[in-house]
Amino acid sequence: MLVNGCDCSIVIKTAHKEMDIPYSDETLREAVSFLQEEASIEGDGVCRGIRKSGGVTGCVVTPLTIGTAPLLLYLAMGAAGNPIFVSETRNLYRHCLSLMPLEDTEHFDLIQDRSSISNEQFSMSNERKLYERCRVTCFELRVMRDEAIKLKLDFTSERPPVLYPYTDRFEREAGERFMGDCVTYRINGQEYKNVYGFTLVTKKQGGTKTELWIKRALQQGDDIPEIIDDFSLTAQLLKDKYEYRYFGSFRITIRRLVLVTDETEVNASGAVIGPLRYHVTGPIFTEVFTSGDEVIA
Numbered sequence: 001m002l003v004n005g006c007d008c009s010i011v012i013k014t015a016h017k018e019m020d021i022p023y024s025d026e027t028l029r030e031a032v033s034f035l036q037e038e039a040s041i042e043g044d045g046v047c048r049g050i051r052k053s054g055g056v057t058g059c060v061v062t063p064l065t066i067g068t069a070p071l072l073l074y075l076a077m078g079a080a081g082n083p084i085f086v087s088e089t090r091n092l093y094r095h096c097l098s099l100m101p102l103e104d105t106e107h108f109d110l111i112q113d114r115s116s117i118s119n120e121q122f123s124m125s126n127e128r129k130l131y132e133r134c135r136v137t138c139f140e141l142r143v144m145r146d147e148a149i150k151l152k153l154d155f156t157s158e159r160p161p162v163l164y165p166y167t168d169r170f171e172r173e174a175g176e177r178f179m180g181d182c183v184t185y186r187i188n189g190q191e192y193k194n195v196y197g198f199t200l201v202t203k204k205q206g207g208t209k210t211e212l213w214i215k216r217a218l219q220q221g222d223d224i225p226e227i228i229d230d231f232s233l234t235a236q237l238l239k240d241k242y243e244y245r246y247f248g249s250f251r252i253t254i255r256r257l258v259l260v261t262d263e264t265e266v267n268a269s270g271a272v273i274g275p276l277r278y279h280v281t282g283p284i285f286t287e288v289f290t291s292g293d294e295v296i297a
Contacts, residue, residue: 010060011170012071013109016295019071020173021062024150028058028112028131030161055158056131060110063148065175066237066248070288070296072151073097073250076139077286078105078204083293092247093293097286099208107133110155111164128164133157137205141252144197144215149178149235176248178235186232187224192216195224196273198233200252202284210280212257218264218272228257228278246289255282 011020031054064072074080078100083093110131138154185195199213212231216224230253237248257278264274290296 009111009113009170009172010062011111011113012075013111014071014106017071018170019068020170021060021068021072022065022173023060023062026058026060028056028060028110028129028161031055031057031156055156056134056161057156058131059152059154061150061152063150064178064235065173066178067173067175069178069250070095070290072153073286073288074296075106075108075136076141076151076153076202077284078136080296083290083296085293086246086289089246091291093290094246095288095290095296097288099202099210099284100204105135105204107135110134111170112161113164113170128166129161130164131157131161132159138201138203140202141200142197143183143199143233143235144180147180147197149180149183176237178237178250182237183233183235186230186234188229192224194218200254200284210254210284211260212254212278212280213263214276214278215273216276218274224276226259228254230255231257247291249289251287253285253287254280255284256280257282 009020010023010026011018062068062072074095074097077097079098081096081098083095086092086094112129112131114128134155134157136153137156140152142150142152180197185192185198194217196215196217198215200210201213202208202210214224232251232253234251235249257280260277260279262274262276264272264276288296
């Protein structure tokens with residue numbers, strides 16, 4: 001379901017904060033099943049169905065901004081340690097996140113706001129819905145040159161949506177977005193300039209299963225190796241805009257990748273950009289830098 005317009009909003013609620021997140025598209029829906037009552041054998045009878053709520057399912061696709069990246073990456077990764085002060089800075093802390101199975105991830109609530117509020121009468125023409133105790137079951141981190149870095153969160157909840165009757169206005173998030181052309185890639189300690197982007201896909205149902213699709217331009221010389229011991233991505237905003245070192249950046253480190261298949265289509269007249277599909281067998285870590293030691297969730 002594609003949603004557009006300035007009157008639409010998605011708000012994430014955790015135990016410590018409420019945050020509006022910008023998004024490119026989303027689909028939030030109630031998971032519904034039917035209990036079917038069959039007709040009796042004798043006589044004509046009737047077939048009837050009873051509607052049964054199965055909770056909530058859906059996804060949200062959102063660009064990462066300097067304000068939302070810590071919280072969204074925490075919800076995707078699933079575990080965070082205590083913030084660590086960065087030396088030689090005034091008020092900068094590093095948050096270390098690690099990928100954990102579904103059972104260990106944090107619950108959160110979502111508020112779906114498609115309301116049109118009149119400033120004169122302060123009345124709502126549409127209803128808001130609250131989705132309680134959601135959990136991330138799958139996420140995709142999408143990075144491509146000349147595009148905003150986006151995170152897709154698939155979630156589920158066993159509770160049906162309820163009305164959210166409050167008319168308070170949420171502060172809209174309009175922070176600076178991370179872009180795919182401000183990213184550096186290092187593979188086994190060497191920086192690769194021919195990487196155009198990547199997609200990290202993690203499913204957290206019955207354990208954690210992760211794949212990495214690396215999109216690279218074919219070039220002369222050594223290509224990306226089939227076995228990668230250490231892959232790191234560093235995304236940052238404008239270097240000279242921020243006072244503190246590392247502020248406005250995050251880093252993802254992936255260990256022990258094994259090539260599954262090369263999906264490159266070589267029948268092309270121009271430059272060839274082909275994806276490599278890797279299976280991740282090692283851990284995944286994320287470092288996010290924020291100003292202040294507040295709890296990000």
